[in-house]
Amino acid sequence: MDVTLDAPSGAAALKLRSQMLFLNQPRQDPENLVLSAFAWNYRYLHETNHWARYHGSSAGVLLTLLRRSRDALASYFLETLESQERRRLLEQRQSGQLFGQPSGVGSLSGPNGARLEQDWLALYFTHQALMGGVDPPRAGGIAVDWAINRALHLTWFNSEGKGMLKHPDGLEPHLTAAPTSAPSPADVEIGRLNTRLLFECAAVLDETYMHTLGSVREVVDPALWNMTAHTIEGDYGLAYRIAERLAGRDVGAGCMLALIDFALNPVVPGLHRGVAAVTWDELQPVRRFAIAARSLADHSPDLEHAHPTSELLGAFHADTETATGLRVGRVDSELSSATSLQGAARQPVHFTEIIPNMTLTYARKLHEERRATPCSITFFGLNFVNEGALRFVRPETWWIGGNWWLFPPLQVSAGQYHWPAESISQDDATNLFLGTALSSALDDIVHGTGPLTKSHLPEAVLHDTAERKAINQELQEFTGLPLAW
Amino acid sequence: MSNELVLRGEESNVLLLAKEIASHPELADVCRVRIATTDEATDDSFGYGPVVEIIITLSSGVATNAAYDLLRRLISRARDRGDLTDRQDKAVRQGKNDAAGVKAQDEKEQQ
Numbered sequence A: 001m002d003v004t005l006d007a008p009s010g011a012a013a014l015k016l017r018s019q020m021l022f023l024n025q026p027r028q029d030p031e032n033l034v035l036s037a038f039a040w041n042y043r044y045l046h047e048t049n050h051w052a053r054y055h056g057s058s059a060g061v062l063l064t065l066l067r068r069s070r071d072a073l074a075s076y077f078l079e080t081l082e083s084q085e086r087r088r089l090l091e092q093r094q095s096g097q098l099f100g101q102p103s104g105v106g107s108l109s110g111p112n113g114a115r116l117e118q119d120w121l122a123l124y125f126t127h128q129a130l131m132g133g134v135d136p137p138r139a140g141g142i143a144v145d146w147a148i149n150r151a152l153h154l155t156w157f158n159s160e161g162k163g164m165l166k167h168p169d170g171l172e173p174h175l176t177a178a179p180t181s182a183p184s185p186a187d188v189e190i191g192r193l194n195t196r197l198l199f200e201c202a203a204v205l206d207e208t209y210m211h212t213l214g215s216v217r218e219v220v221d222p223a224l225w226n227m228t229a230h231t232i233e234g235d236y237g238l239a240y241r242i243a244e245r246l247a248g249r250d251v252g253a254g255c256m257l258a259l260i261d262f263a264l265n266p267v268v269p270g271l272h273r274g275v276a277a278v279t280w281d282e283l284q285p286v287r288r289f290a291i292a293a294r295s296l297a298d299h300s301p302d303l304e305h306a307h308p309t310s311e312l313l314g315a316f317h318a319d320t321e322t323a324t325g326l327r328v329g330r331v332d333s334e335l336s337s338a339t340s341l342q343g344a345a346r347q348p349v350h351f352t353e354i355i356p357n358m359t360l361t362y363a364r365k366l367h368e369e370r371r372a373t374p375c376s377i378t379f380f381g382l383n384f385v386n387e388g389a390l391r392f393v394r395p396e397t398w399w400i401g402g403n404w405w406l407f408p409p410l411q412v413s414a415g416q417y418h419w420p421a422e423s424i425s426q427d428d429a430t431n432l433f434l435g436t437a438l439s440s441a442l443d444d445i446v447h448g449t450g451p452l453t454k455s456h457l458p459e460a461v462l463h464d465t466a467e468r469k470a471i472n473q474e475l476q477e478f479t480g481l482p483l484a485w
Numbered sequence B: 001m002s003n004e005l006v007l008r009g010e011e012s013n014v015l016l017l018a019k020e021i022a023s024h025p026e027l028a029d030v031c032r033v034r035i036a037t038t039d040e041a042t043d044d045s046f047g048y049g050p051v052v053e054i055i056i057t058l059s060s061g062v063a064t065n066a067a068y069d070l071l072r073r074l075i076s077r078a079r080d081r082g083d084l085t086d087r088q089d090k091a092v093r094q095g096k097n098d099a100a101g102v103k104a105q106d107e108k109e110q111q
Helices: A033-055 A058-080 A083-094 A105-131 A144-159 A195-212 A222-233 A235-247 A253-263 A285-295 A310-324 A341-345 A351-372 A380-384 A386-392 A426-447 A459-463 A465-479 B011-022 B065-081
Strands: A013-015 A020-022 A411-413 A416-418 B002-010 B031-037 B045-047 B051-059 B084-086
Touching (some): A033 A351, A105 A426, A222 A235, A222 B065, A235 A253, A253 A285, A341 A351, A341 A426, A416 A459, A426 A465, B002 B011, B011 B031, B051 B065, B065 B084
Antiparallel strands (some): A013 B045, A411 A416
């Protein structure tokens, strides 16, 4: 079979940019049907884990809202340009990225454009810094503290009543200048760890529940266990190894999952009632993780020695808060007024809000689940052990009202776009596709340098001449620019 | 003369395939295996594992039909465990397998 040199591997992935799950169907003609079916299920569990953990955490909700604010701002910037400025924008973009250049195109529309550029960069930088490691990335010439404070302000300002709490008068969100207590890369080999690898470590650990506790473990091919063991020895186990080094001892897998969950749930101004000031140590997941891991040198939670329960998790949170001074965050705001995928897809909103509307509807259900059964997100793999595995079978209807919110709805298989046809119509699915394609093009337009990227989108849709033409027409109306995939 | 096969897939699956090939003496003698990392982006996505390439070179003048069959069975079993994109395309056959985002090679080599 001939393939193009830049063809993707077909590897499973949840792409944050489009919020689409890339997962090919199991082989049509497997050598070993059982092996093939289990291998597919492990991948699906792994990526589903990311979906639930990302949208079911306070850090994930903050990242969604930062991205929504950034996209809205980029779109507004494009709308404010005069036709002559649009032509200059295209010329400038062809010679290099727009936002973030010393002579950025923001100056095209005067001081207003320059301010929008700075705000966009603050939102972009803060998103990167939250997904990054213990040391923030370079902020492109703007002060780090200013960028984060500005991003927190803009996000709360834009999201008040639309995912975030009412903004109290005179209470600006900001970082406090508390002395840092997170280990620096010089303390341990922590420089390579980032927030993505925290998620990956949790997903691999959740696979081990299937291996060790599941009723199907006796029929699972040992090859799958060998694959998981190899994965944890690589970068996906980096968080585990660093935590044990910081703690100075072996740490149980349940405790490690609780540590990661602690790291991913900071107090966030606008989500956690009564909070406006936080330290960077308290907000950034890898810093939280490292500080909490080090505190394990002094205490051994009951969680390490027993089957995880919500009570043990509560005790772990209380002990870790006392030991580190870092609080456990929660989401007190109403994330979405929609209660279903269909409801979210049919809300009349701007293109930049379609996908955030969808993910916040899922986040709302996931945070309800977290409140009702704290264990279910922290130890996500346990949901699928023994009779819990039935949650996989009919996610729309199993149990009371289903558990559709655990699973990413938009999927790509063999390059084709798939959606839950039992929940939404083709028009809804088209609306969601346009929302994800158009909003994810904005970064490329204002901060990219070459052709619009497409590896986060279903290949077949963009290969179809008629569909591509229709999408490009929408893109041109949306941006006012003659750009195309 | 040799036949070269390049497959792209998740690292844990690919490494297991390499181990399986190495564990069969009848293949180890006629098969050379290399693993190469790829540029496939991971920054803004969560994946099942890093994506790598396995480059299998089979000495066609020496390998028996049995060796071919065994290799085919091992690869087929690896495909049960996860997607392996076949990259035995023209560029590879012409010896241009250093293209396509391969940035580090010879991490693992078996003769």
